[in-house]
Amino acid sequence: MRTVADPHRTMPRAMRFYRTSTRLIEPFAPRILRSRLAKGKEDPDRWHEKLGQPSTGRPNGPLVWMHGVGVGEVLALRGLVSLMRSARPDLNVLITSSAASSATAFANNPIEGTIHQFLPLDTPKASGAFLDYWQPNLGIWAEQDLWPGIVWDAAARGIPQAMVNARLNGAALAKRQRAHKLYKAALDCMSLIDAQEDDTAQNLKALGAAEVSVSGSLKPVAPPLADWPEARAQLAPRGPFWVNAPSHPADEALAIAAQKQLKGQRTLVIAPRLLGRVDDILTTCRAEGLTAARWSDGLPDTAVDVIVADTFGQLGLWYRLADAALIGGTFSDIEGHNPWEAIALGCAVIHGPRTANFANDYAALSDGGATLATSAQEIIAALADTTRTRAKAEATRSAEFDRKAALAARLLELIDG
Incomplete structure (x- = not known):
């Protein structure tokens, strides 16, 4: 685990260019979202969340914010939520996502102590409003969905951040290398980066990550899907x-x-x-x-x-x-x-x-x-x-819980400084 650089450090040129670009498109954000809404790509009751406008209250006490882009990422995060809350029952967890279907999946598979919101657009006004309202004590990004602007803004507010369940194959690395200075600036804001496997760890280092641990996928420890x-x-x-x-x-x-x-x-x-x-x-x-x-x-x-x-x-x-x-x-x-x-x-x-x-x-x-x-x-x-197969699979799944409990403990350390 590494210490993040001074939150008041100078913004790198690549990040300045990115923030300037997103500031220029910010006036058009409501129109873009309404267009997506008309095509059925946004939730008609909650699309304002993507402008940084919350639809529910912030709970009292420490708040961990976790982000996963879609259904699979959000459902996998539930295992990490369970492990962290079993060690710290006072924790509240805000889960954000981008895909409209993820809200339905989360509602159908709830987990105690969590609420869901859509991640705001990565523009200065929307991300600033989101962070000012929720004031998370820790931000956790899942897999490969890093939004550079809000990552930087969170770091500037002194909010520790981590990247978990990271997965970045060669094709994804090639795309990101075109903006490698921007991704390096975002990765430099992470106090902890944990990957699913060694290839991802090496690819993240190629993008500028200083340290990457490997503890496997979060999916084996996710709680069972909801019953009917x-x-x-x-x-x-x-x-x-x-x-x-x-x-x-x-x-x-x-x-x-x-x-x-x-x-x-x-x-x-x-x-x-x-x-x-x-x-x-x-x-x-x-x-x-x-x-x-x-x-x-x-x-x-x-x-x-x-x-x-x-x-x-x-x-x-x-x-x-x-x-x-x-x-x-x-x-x-x-x-x-x-x-x-x-x-x-x-x-x-x-x-x-x-x-x-x-x-x-x-x-x-x-x-x-x-x-x-x-x-x-x-x-x-x-x-x-199927009997032997089921028994062997459950034994494999059980072994993953110890590895993920250790990761949860490392993340909890970031909340306490």
Whole structure:
């Protein structure tokens, strides 16, 4: 852990240029947000938060501010929240994000002691209003989403900051190197930088980070996704279940091919990553001779082969019902989704060969904690033996808690100076 430079130090030229540019566009910010609102890209009730206008009160006592850009980052931060609050129950946590869908995901998977707001635009007026109102005792940035202006403004106010769960591949490094002086100025404001793996640590150092520790991903220690007990009780008699989630066309095709052979033995739940594809999935299933129903329409009294889960934020329901999950995006250039959400709910993980987005997570599970499948037949074989896989995955997950508890302790030290 390093000491941040004097908060009154001279602003580097790259940061001055960036702040001047954002100041010039600031008068147009409301118009830009209203345009996005008209396109359905902003929350109609909360878009003013992106101008630094809060929609709820600041709680009394110490406040840790954590930022993750989208759904996955926000849900992963919940594990860090739990670890920090278990050591310091007086902590309040403000979680910010940028994507509109992240607010829905957070609302569906709440955690005690936290509130959610949208991160303000990175303009002097918006970021200043945000920091003046919330007055965080610590700022934590997740993965790779650093907003240089607000980072600098927080440091100038003497607010310690950290970057956790950092992930920066070669392509992302190449993009950032075009503005490497700006990123170095932001990284210099961090008291602690912790990466998911060694390649990210080296890439951050190439951008100017002085010290980077490595403690792995936060995703294994995230609390389980929310339960839907009434729906689960309604569905349980229809089991057994297996699930393909969050699904994409390539993995859906294999799941449907497998389900044709499992017809009458199991119910397949397909939970698409993009809900606008639900009608296409239903059409494909029926064309393949499978009975299929949309979850939000209500299920028929008779059994169906496939349920298409079209309600956002209910993965906790489906992972609890299923004994195995075919993790989507692992058969295409999506390069995979998070396996730990399924594992945390006792669901065995089956995946395809393309897992670059979660390479270290799947590597940690490669010794029996997850099953690689490349065909419908291999998926069926994996479904026949899930007990050992689930046990091995849970043991791997448990081992991660000690590593992340140590990281939480280091972050708590920053609050106390």
